[in-house]
Amino acid sequence: MSSGKEIGLTVRKEENFSDWYGQLVLKSGLADYGSTKGALILRPYGYSIWESIREIFDKYLKDTGHENGFLPVMIPEALLKKEEEHFKGFNSEVFWVTRAGTNNLSESLALRPTSETIAYWAFARWISSYRDLPLKINFWNSALRAEIKATKPLIRNSEFLWQEGHTVHESSEDAQKEVNLILGLYKKLIEEYLAIPVRQGLKSNQEKFVGAVSTASLESLMGDGRALQMATSHHLGQNFSKPFEIKYLGRDNTEQYAWQTSWGTSWRLIGAVAMIHGDNKGLILPPKIAPIQVIIIPIHKKADEGLVKEHTKYVLMDLEKANIRARIDERDEYTAGWKFNDWELRGVPLRINVGPKDIEKSKLEISRRDTREKITIGRNELVQTICSLLNQIQNDLYTKAKEFLSSNTTPAFDFETFKKIISEKGGFITARWCGRDFCETQIKEQTGADIRIIPEDDDSIMENIECVFCRQKPSVRVLFARAY
């Protein structure tokens, strides 16, 4: 018996990456398109990955003294305009509420593109003394931005799930420590749980967050050689505390403007997991965030049904006792072959087939989703083997992605080479840059590549190496890429 539905991917990753990714997101059940341009619905399978990510990062935040809160999605126009540069940066992509019922509103209300303005309007009331600092609040919500460019599920949507953290400190140094702390937590989340290696550094002046003093960013490389900004952490200095009048009475009894940070990451992390680890059979989920780590498939004829089904329950129980997220696929209306394809598409790390022969011989057949390797083990080795395989897969996915990142990071010492790499190979280009907006803009216009980060582990300014574009000195080393 078969469902008749075409469930597999009909486009190959290496042939048309964009279509492959679109099919992957939809057919694996991660998400579905919404009913307006750029809108996305997160289906339960995708949402449960978001729940994993949220649970991990929320614990990090709480362990480091952050708390959660809730802010309204509608921000009055006057508030959004208060920090000029910030407003200019978001103005073109803000959704405006102008009517309630049949009444026109006297002031238009913006849907939050981000919550700095409304949060800091409130913080100003909550803070009066150094005793109220540091204030460290995070919001798990969604942000809304009318995307003018092409939209892409989970990567660029008119509304997206994210978290945005906002903190207030007594000094610039404290704010800087917070920026670094948070970037480190993002890195841990992304590398250890999502198995995605990142490059870390500062944004250029043109690419930093609108209204920030500086933006630290984590960048990864997707399967098609384009970069993706994974998470950012901004030092806001006193750029917002001044217009929003976030003042506090200092320990020295003088009134001072506070120092602030904001930082965020979004459901694009799920998109990155799909793009980096996925293959032509579907998703490949890192075990640590996979909603289902092991799928158990009963394989039987009518005569063996009772025996096999009972045995799958024992297998499940053993796995659950070891805190492994396992499930039996009990859908009698589908064939085993259909189920194999379905779970491969959904990226479940391990599959266990249970048939009458296996039971008779006290054996089990395990299939790895990532390598599609099959292993036969003794029934009594089950838990130990599964645990070690899950670890192995987690590590292998990271190693593979790390190798991809390394082999797609290429140095360019002159602009001809730069252009050649961008058009033929893509990926990250390490190159020298003089620090001027002019060269950055020219490179972007001529190649589509922009400065992703100025690595913090840079070997400092080198007097003797020239900017890849203008050939002037001195220069810093930066990472360029075409990006999503």
Add this chain to the structure above:
Amino acid sequence: MSSGKEIGLTVRKEENFSDWYGQLVLKSGLADYGSTKGALILRPYGYSIWESIREIFDKYLKDTGHENGFLPVMIPEALLKKEEEHFKGFNSEVFWVTRAGTNNLSESLALRPTSETIAYWAFARWISSYRDLPLKINFWNSALRAEIKATKPLIRNSEFLWQEGHTVHESSEDAQKEVNLILGLYKKLIEEYLAIPVRQGLKSNQEKFVGAVSTASLESLMGDGRALQMATSHHLGQNFSKPFEIKYLGRDNTEQYAWQTSWGTSWRLIGAVAMIHGDNKGLILPPKIAPIQVIIIPIHKKADEGLVKEHTKYVLMDLEKANIRARIDERDEYTAGWKFNDWELRGVPLRINVGPKDIEKSKLEISRRDTREKITIGRNELVQTICSLLNQIQNDLYTKAKEFLSSNTTPAFDFETFKKIISEKGGFITARWCGRDFCETQIKEQTGADIRIIPEDDDSIMENIECVFCRQKPSVRVLFARAY
């Protein structure tokens, strides 16, 4: 040393309930007003209660086979209009997005007043066969409604946190089972965790959810004798599946319209906790949902500081080992007296004072927030006593609220008595009703009370008792009240 800030409530509950409640919500740190009419910001203290509620109810949902998802907040006008009655019911309070950046949108987008329309638009694509049923998805999000009536923090806001569940079934009976299952889960949450007794029953035709076949509801009584709808569970029949074309191929191989339910509860549960259990000193939180169950206050002069602080850490460790949510108030800049008031205001169930004399005698002084009773115990009885006191408080709060509910539920056999009770005492009135819209409307217009529920445990239609308004027979027993 004192903060100089006025932290206590300056209005008494029994004198001006509404102002008392407003102060309570703001001064306890639960919430703060937003910057537009009816908008509310949930501060970390309030949000952590919401997190408790979410965690408990989310587990109930997952244990009964529900999954979470995400839906966009913007719903195209055409979709919202698809089920006529539904649209009529919400039309006057819908916020409309009409502009993105500087461009006017070709179709106005509604901010979700509730998500039936967008969810079912998607469900229609996801469901094709009985194999896809039941579909049971929940959304933790916020809903937006432009409130024309007076707003009230946590009770009536232009945006509020809630969950909305949406399910699809093969039969009306299955849908009815779901409605009942969910109502039972809400009841358990509200009674066992929030210590709030509820009355359960069906809404009248006029009061049911717009678009539903029937609405089951849980109602409670607030401290001022007004009723509050705590949670509702709707049987939608095929009222939405027909306009949205949610069809499935049945087990009998014929195409059929599906049967649906939707249900929700919101952050108003936090408001109810405040209104029911709170007193003139502030909040009183039921231990099961209190973010902090025990606050430890070190009391010392300079000479004893080291000794006392060290001892509070041991007390904390003992409590934490027993999974009790405890915290030490280490703010040196505040006096012990100021701290007592602060934690009373915030409703922490138990306070432990630790001073040098207590340490010397191996004693501890414990204060109950609800009764303000002080108990001195031996240091070695700590964990056992705290556990039993937390249980005791949880039960006592429920019992007290239950007694309040009983003593404020009054029968009325004639309309004069009915009016007298409403104007003098308030609370629930049990009365007979003929079932006609006319009488229901007249009663509401003349008294402000409406039918809260038709109890399901009714002793059925009694031929011999007359409607409290029109004196006609037969009638059913219903609960009337003025409500929020």
